[in-house]
Amino acid sequence: MEHIFQSLAQFWEYTGFANCAWQNLVMIGIGLVFITLAIVKEWEPMLLVPIGFGMIVGNIPMFPGLNIGVYEDGSVLNILYQGVKQGWYPPLIFLGIGAMTDFSALISQPRLILIGAAAQMGIFGAYLLALTFGFAPNEAGAIGIIGGADGPTAIFLSSKLAPDLMGAIAVSAYSYMALVPVIQKPIMLLLTNKKERLIRMPAPRVVSKKEKIIFPIVGFLITAFIVPSGLPLLGMLFFGNLLKESGVTKRLANTASGPLIDVVTTLIGLTVGASTQADKFISVKSLLIFGLGLLSFVIATTCGVLFVKLMNVFIKNPAKKINPLIGNAGVSAVPDSARVSETVGREIDPTNHLLMHAMGPNVAGVIGSAVAAGILLSFLG
Amino acid sequence: MRRILTCVLLLLTGLMLRAQNVSDLIISEAVAEPDSTGIRDNYGRLSGWVELYNKSTGTVNFGGCYLTDDRTNLRKSLIPKSDLRTKLGPRQVVLIWCSGRGADGTFYADFTLAPGKTVYLVSNDGRTIIDSLAIPATLPAGLAAYKLATDIRQQHFEMVDNPEIPSPQMRNGVQASATNGELMKERDPHGWILSITSVSVVFAALAILWFLFWLLFDRQAKKKAGLSSRASRSSRGRRPSGSQDEAEVAAAIALALDMECSGEEYAAIATAVHLYLSDAVHDVEPGIVTIVRKESGWNNKTLTFRRLPK
Numbered sequence: 001m002e003h004i005f006q007s008l009a010q011f012w013e014y015t016g017f018a019n020c021a022w023q024n025l026v027m028i029g030i031g032l033v034f035i036t037l038a039i040v041k042e043w044e045p046m047l048l049v050p051i052g053f054g055m056i057v058g059n060i061p062m063f064p065g066l067n068i069g070v071y072e073d074g075s076v077l078n079i080l081y082q083g084v085k086q087g088w089y090p091p092l093i094f095l096g097i098g099a100m101t102d103f104s105a106l107i108s109q110p111r112l113i114l115i116g117a118a119a120q121m122g123i124f125g126a127y128l129l130a131l132t133f134g135f136a137p138n139e140a141g142a143i144g145i146i147g148g149a150d151g152p153t154a155i156f157l158s159s160k161l162a163p164d165l166m167g168a169i170a171v172s173a174y175s176y177m178a179l180v181p182v183i184q185k186p187i188m189l190l191l192t193n194k195k196e197r198l199i200r201m202p203a204p205r206v207v208s209k210k211e212k213i214i215f216p217i218v219g220f221l222i223t224a225f226i227v228p229s230g231l232p233l234l235g236m237l238f239f240g241n242l243l244k245e246s247g248v249t250k251r252l253a254n255t256a257s258g259p260l261i262d263v264v265t266t267l268i269g270l271t272v273g274a275s276t277q278a279d280k281f282i283s284v285k286s287l288l289i290f291g292l293g294l295l296s297f298v299i300a301t302t303c304g305v306l307f308v309k310l311m312n313v314f315i316k317n318p319a320k321k322i323n324p325l326i327g328n329a330g331v332s333a334v335p336d337s338a339r340v341s342e343t344v345g346r347e348i349d350p351t352n353h354l355l356m357h358a359m360g361p362n363v364a365g366v367i368g369s370a371v372a373a374g375i376l377l378s379f380l381g
Numbered sequence: 382m383r384r385i386l387t388c389v390l391l392l393l394t395g396l397m398l399r400a401q402n403v404s405d406l407i408i409s410e411a412v413a414e415p416d417s418t419g420i421r422d423n424y425g426r427l428s429g430w431v432e433l434y435n436k437s438t439g440t441v442n443f444g445g446c447y448l449t450d451d452r453t454n455l456r457k458s459l460i461p462k463s464d465l466r467t468k469l470g471p472r473q474v475v476l477i478w479c480s481g482r483g484a485d486g487t488f489y490a491d492f493t494l495a496p497g498k499t500v501y502l503v504s505n506d507g508r509t510i511i512d513s514l515a516i517p518a519t520l521p522a523g524l525a526a527y528k529l530a531t532d533i534r535q536q537h538f539e540m541v542d543n544p545e546i547p548s549p550q551m552r553n554g555v556q557a558s559a560t561n562g563e564l565m566k567e568r569d570p571h572g573w574i575l576s577i578t579s580v581s582v583v584f585a586a587l588a589i590l591w592f593l594f595w596l597l598f599d600r601q602a603k604k605k606a607g608l609s610s611r612a613s614r615s616s617r618g619r620r621p622s623g624s625q626d627e628a629e630v631a632a633a634i635a636l637a638l639d640m641e642c643s644g645e646e647y648a649a650i651a652t653a654v655h656l657y658l659s660d661a662v663h664d665v666e667p668g669i670v671t672i673v674r675k676e677s678g679w680n681n682k683t684l685t686f687r688r689l690p691k
Contacts, residue, residue, distance in 0.1 A: 110594040117580075117587040124576035131572040138562035140572065161562070211598050219590055226586045364587060371586050375579045380562045 019061035023278030031055030031273065037178065044178035044336075047151065047269050051174060054273020070274045081271040084166070087159045089268040090152035091232040096261025097152075097366065098216070098240025099253045101334070105359035107211050108204035111311070112326070112357070116364025118307030119330025120372045122147030122300025126292050127376075133288055138162055141376040143289055146173045147296025148369030149180070149331035155272065156233060157373045160381055167276040168286040172293035174272075180336045181343070183294070184301045184328045188344055191305045192324045196312075197348045199323040201357050209247070216241040223371055229381065230374020237370060297331065304330035304361070322357075329358035332365040403446055405437035407538055408502050408514040409474065409528050412547050413494040416523030420476075420549050422489075428480040429494035431514065432527075432549060433502065435469040436536040442468045445505035448477060450492045455503045455510070458483050458491035474550055496520040520544050529553050 012018050034052030038045040057077070058070055070077040083089040106113060127144030135143060142158035142165055154173040158166040176183065220238035224231055243253040305327035312321050325345045329337045341358035410432040412419065422428050431448065435441045444467035449457035460467060460477070464487040469475055476488065479500075483491035494500065497518035502511045516526045524544035530537055530553065538553070569575050 107594060107598065110591040110599050113587045113591040113594075114584070117584045120583050121580060124572075124580055128572045128576055131570070136562055137565040137569075137572070137575075138560070141562075205599075205602055208598075208602075211594075214597075215594070218593060222589050222593070223586050226582065226589075367590075368583055368587055371583050372579060375582050379575055379579070380565060 014063045014066075016061040019063055021061065021278065023282045024059045024061045027059040027276060027278045027281060028056050031059070034175075044174065046265060047174045048178055050266055050269025051171065051273040054270040055171075055276050056273075057270070058274030058277050069277070070271065071277065071280075077271065077274055080267055081275060083264075083267060084155055084170075084271050084275065085159055085163060087156050087232070089264050090156035091236040092264045093152040093261060093268065094233050094236040094370070095240040095256045096258075096264070097334070098237040098242075099244045099257035100261075101237075101241055101244075101363055101366070102359075103215050103219075103241065103363055104207040104212065105204060105356050106363050107207045107215055109357070109360050112322070112360035113364040113367075114311070115304055115307055115322075115327055115330040115361035116366075116368040117330075119300045119304035119327070119361070119365055120148065120368045121303035122149075122296040122298075122331065123369070123372050123376075125299035125303075126296030129295060130288075130292050133292070135285075135288075136162075138380045139165055141380045142166075142169055143292050144296060145169070145369070145373055145376065146176065146289075146293035147300045147331070148365075148372060149173070149177055149297065149300065149333040149337070150366060150369045151177060152268070153233060153332075153369050153373045155268065157376060160377055164280070165285065165289060167272065167281055168289040169293075170272040171276060172290050175290075176293055176297050177333045177336065180297075180331075180333045181340050183297050184337060184340050185344055187298060187301045188305055188325055188328050188340070191302065191309075194348065196309070196324050197345065198352070199321050200349075200352055201321070201323055201326075201354070202319060204356055204360075209245070212245040213242070216245065219367065223367060227371050227374035227378065229378040230370050233370040233373060234367070237366065300331040301328045304328050323352075323354055326354055326358040326361055329360075329362040330365045330368070332362070332369050334362050334366060335359065337365075338362040402437070403441055403443055403504055404511055405435055405439075405441055406443055406446075406469070406502060407434050407436060407512045407528065408432070408500060409434035409538065409553050410525050410547065410549070411494060411500055411514050411516055411527070412523075412525045412549075413496050413498070413516050413520055414522040415547075419523060419547065422478045422480060422485075424485065426480065428478045430476050430478050430549065431490075431494070431500050432474050432476055433469065434474045434538075434552065435471060436538070437471060440468050440470050443475075444468075446511070447503040447505075447507060448479075448490045448492075449501050449503060450479075450494065450498045452499070452501065455501065456507045461487050472552065474552060476549055514540070517544065523547075527553050 031052040031054070034048045034055065037043045038048035038052065062069060064072075066072075067075050068077070069075060070081050072078055123144045124147075125144075126147045127140045130140035130143045131137065138161040142154075142162040145154050145157045146169060148154065151170065151174050155166065155170050158169040162169075216238035220234060223234050227234070240253070240256050243249045243256060305324050307330070308322050308324040308327035312324070315321055323341075323345065326338075326341045329341050331337050338355055338358035342353065342355035345352050345354040408431050411430070413429045415427045415429065417427070419427055420430070422430075433443065444460055444462040444464060446460050447456050447458060448460065449455050451457055466487060477490050478485070478488060479490045479492060479494045481491065481493040483489050494516060496516055499513055499515040501513045503509065504511050514526060514528070520526055521544065523546075525547035526544055527541055527548075528538040529541050530539075565575060
């Protein structure tokens with residue numbers, strides 16, 4: 001009988017109840033909030049459900065040494081986590097994104113590319129602020145990339161520059177991507193007047209197949225020669241797009257944009273979530289990262305909108321003016337930020353469709369954030 | 382257009398030439414008097430040698446350059462032009478034996494080294510000194526005079542006062558212990574330099590992309606559109622092309638994307654827009670949609686008949 005009690009007592013020590021700390025419960029609570037937001041509000045469900053559930057998985061209190069935790073070498077979660085830690089998953093996701101992205105909106109109006117560059121100011125604004133708050137340059141660079149509004153890029157760069165902060169950076173990036181409509185709309189309304197919001201842009205021209213095929217090749221050559229350190233992201237993005245646009249590799253494009261990206265998204269979401277173990281995640285640094293991440297989105301949106309207004313100063317032909325409401329779309333967050341442009345535009349003029357125009361800076365933002373990540377990696381890596 | 386393309390080509394050619402410039406070569410190490418443990422040349426002799434290093438990221442062909450130990454005779458020893466082995470890869474080194482017998486091969490110079498001498502690497506024009514290395518007069522036999530990069534990533538080499546044991550065919554540089562982040566913290570504590578540089582590069586990369594596509598496609602397409610628009614206005618009975626129709630199409634696409642509808646609906650809208658744009662199945666009557674019958678293998682009844690054996 002005594003042995004049975006001893007066994008039960010020993011078993012009790014292995015249970016989550018015996019090892020539970022309040023930090024675990026907080027993180028499980030945050031995971032549940034993510035899942036709720038994803039299901040009820042439908043905010044980025046593809047990401048928030050895996051991340052939210054991963055947070056719960058990673059924060060189940062456990063007896064250390066059983067070789068099951070995400071940070072314990074050789075465990076299943078640890079093996080899956082290597083894709084994040086070593087940076088394999090983000091380029092694979094970029095392959096899928098490339099195979100899904102239609103660059104027509106960008107090719108038909110090349111001037112909109114510059115908006116995608118302007119919105120990257122959010123990255124460097126956050127970098128400067130992070131340095132002010134006492135982060136080391138490599139950590140500041142990893143935090144700054146949250147302003148690129150691109151989850152895979154944020155994971156890729158933070159895994160190289162500041163692996164310890166990757167969990168907080170990834171969760172922050174994906175959370176704010178889900179909150180793009182909430183963050184961007186007030187800024188857009190604040191920075192534009194009614195006259196500007198009513199600007200009707202000329203319809204985009206039809207883009208030929210030849211242009212669509214040449215774009216990923218030329219785009220890759222130019223960006224990769226300028227920033228070779230962005231090769232994994234840029235290469236995969238443009239390669240995926242070439243698979244799609246070439247028209248002769250439909251099966252590969254379908255796999256990249258379908259099953260492959262789904263599998264990798266599931267794994268990246270789950271493992272990033274699981275990496276937010278309370279003992280490594282709950283800290284003042286994480287709170288600062290969340291604050292700086294929000295500011296980077298605000299700076300990026302502000303710069304995008306203001307840059308369009310600046311462009312309009314130089315555009316003399318009124319028929320060619322650009323609606324500043326598409327400036328916010330320069331941050332990546334494809335296609336959510338472009339949708340925000342459409343929604344805000346239609347609120348004031350229901351017949352003014354900005355979605356196609358906003359997709360130009362939106363996809364330019366993807367390229368821009370990958371280029372920015374490459375630059376930060378070459379300077380700080 | 383031609384002028385711009387020519388300028389771009391010239392610029393690119395200039396960049397490529399710069400990438401293969403012999404000015405990226407340095408004399409990184411020299412041994413004047415080797416001792417018996419020293420490296421021997423291809424003939425088994427102990428000779429003095431100099432080591433050339435290519436600090437660029439491109440291949441440099443040093444064939445046609447000169448080596449000399451005489452400031453007044455810069456063309457003393459020519460490195461042959463026709464040897465493919467004179468192409469030195471990025472961050473690679475090559476040894477030139479100063480045996481005094483240049484006829485021994487490509488990598489042999491027509492002079493010998495001694496303490497107190499200075500060896501010069503001269504460009505293929507025979508006038509420009511690319512780099513030099515002064516061998517200390519007190520250099521003991523068996524030791525090397527050399528240049529060192531305290532951080533090999535920076536590729537900044539400086540002459541070292543104390544001679545060392547020779548390290549032929551090896552880069553003279555040490556990997557700095559400080560990380561890039563730490564170096565950046567020292568050089569740019571507030572982050573402004575990195576930020577301004579990075580923003581400029583992002584803008585430059587995307588601006589080049591914009592310029593190229595504007596130049597190659599957008600401008601041409603708009604010219605074509607302008608011509609076809611004028612042509613269609615002049616012809617009767619044609620569907621009026623122009624901004625109104627295109628705006629409707631764009632609105633339809635925008636609506637389709639915005640509605641979050643199912644795949645079938647996407648497909649139906651996309652097909653309708655495609656057919657509308659390609660003008661394949663609609664007639665010219667405004668507001669009426671008719672489907673023009675088109676024969677294909679799928680609905681050709683004759684193809685489905687059973688063939689009788691002959």
